[in-house]
Amino acid sequence: MSTVAKVIETMQARFNPGAATGLDLVFQFKIEDAENYYLSIKNGACTLTPGDAPSPSVSLIMDSATLKGVLKGEISGMEAFMSGRLRTEGDMMLALKLGELFPS
Numbered sequence: 001m002s003t004v005a006k007v008i009e010t011m012q013a014r015f016n017p018g019a020a021t022g023l024d025l026v027f028q029f030k031i032e033d034a035e036n037y038y039l040s041i042k043n044g045a046c047t048l049t050p051g052d053a054p055s056p057s058v059s060l061i062m063d064s065a066t067l068k069g070v071l072k073g074e075i076s077g078m079e080a081f082m083s084g085r086l087r088t089e090g091d092m093m094l095a096l097k098l099g100e101l102f103p104s
Contacts, residue, residue: 005050
């Protein structure tokens with residue numbers, strides 16, 4: 001298992017099913033220097049899948065160092081976005097739900 005997969009799995013372990021009630025979303029992680037993964041949120045469950053989702057709700061584009069920094073709390077998602085280290089495609093407002101769905 002890759003380092004990126006392990007990092008995203010730590011995020012999956014923090015999943016708050018209560019915050020996911022009624023949601024049907026796909027968060028695509030496009031990692032510029034590693035493999036891609038996506039998290040599907042549906043019916044209060046969270047599933048991690050390697051590769052690219054057919055039609056993600058939002059894609060988060062970054063390198064693996066930024067992903068690790070955000071998930072470890074070394075940099076906020078907003079800081080990463082404002083500094084250009086994190087880009088989004090799709091419904092950018094859904095990216096704001098990540099903190100609620102995956103509390104630290």
